[in-house]
Amino acid sequence: MKQIHFAGPLIEKDDIKIINQSVSNGFYDNYKKYSNEFIKNLEKYFNIKHALTTFTCTHAMHLAAISIGLKKGDEVICPEISWVATAHSLSHHNLKLKFCDIDIETLCMCPTSLEKNITKKTKAIMVVHAFGHPANMIKIMKIAKKYNLKVIEDAAPSLGSHIRGKKTGTFGDVGCFSFQGAKIITTNEGGVLITNNKKTIEKARLFSYLGRTDRKATFWSDHIGYRYQMSNLNSALGITQLKKIDKIIKIKRNIFQNYKNNFLDNNNIHFIDEPSYAFSNCTYPNIILNRGFKKKRDNLIKYLNKHKISARAMFPQLSQMPMHKTNKKNINAIKAANSGITLPSPVYLSKKQINFITEKINTFISNNE
Ligand SMILES: *Cc1c(COP(=O)(O)O)cnc(C)c1O
DSSP states (O other): OOOOOOOOOOOOOOHHHHHHHHHSSSGGGGHHHHHHHHHHHHHHTOOOOOEEEEESHHHHHHHHHHHOOOOOOOOOEEEEEOHHHHHHHHHHHTTTEEEEETTTTSBOOOOHHHHHHOOEEEEEEEEEEEOOOOOOOOHHHHHHHHHHEEEEEETTOOTEEEEETTTSSSSSSEEEEEOOTTTSOOOOOOOEEEEEHHHHHHHHHHHHHHOOOOOSTTTTTTTTBBOOBBHHHHHHHHHHHHHHHHHHHHHHHHHHHHHHHHHHHHHEEEEOOOOTTBBBOOOEEEEEEESHHHHHHHHHHHHHHHHTOOEEEOOOGGSGGGGOOOOOOOOHHHHHHHEEOOOOOTTTTHHHHHHHHHHHHHHHHHHHH
């Protein structure tokens, strides 16, 4: 049996061709050619006024926090289960994090728990469209309006997902996506920040380029900024990748559907389905074990890895990590962290391989009940 990878991109002839081209002609007159074209294409795709491509999505989220005016000590609520980038991008600005619970049906922020956590000090919400599924933005935006809170969307894995035609990343004040190698499209490493707000994009651009203003002289800077913009060569790959997003979503949704069919009537496993209110790119399929906790889950992953199946454990609770340590009793977060598994979904995954993975999971569970 060959290794079944966790995830991986669709790389075709046109991707290789444009990378070769960008190396041959992406300098001198063309040093911004691919960057500018990719940004223009993204703005069109999202139907949004402004996009800024960055080195990673983490960079985009780091810029987002200052670009919407958050300041040291401001309280931001984010879901307890996410990749650490979500939290770290805020912590770098000395913002105060508060972790709310997730919805166990979607693994995204739970609107009820969000509202319960809001205090007078709360300034913003960091939503995560976890594993590609859109968070319930209808409810979350209502809460944001009610309490006058800013909204950042960590939409990293959710490119192409939408709620009644409105794409993730376009609901809040600013949205951020990732083009890292395991995401639905890739620039090898990369990210983008999108917004309709002119002030926000101006600030993001300013800080993404060392605070350079040229105000008193060429190369003059007025702020301590960063150097965060995506390279011309990485952008070239983004151009061909974005063109095939619909094709890749079809492949991903098909993989998801095959898993779903296999786990449909399984009493031992809860399959995290597409939310009823949304269209998801379904990029990362997840299951939760109905019985048994961390040890059994970890052993199941070991068993799958031994059979060359690269399944992964769910993210641990952010509140348990030393730099974010708080005493939180978020019931669903605890459940997901201890019994959740993200299943492999590389674009090449066949129905036969999905059946093989399912069979291994079922065998392990029936031997360990
Ligand atoms: C992938 C991912 C990120 C990080 O993206 P990078 O481009 O690696 O910085 C952040 N948040 C979530 C939810 C992700 O899935």
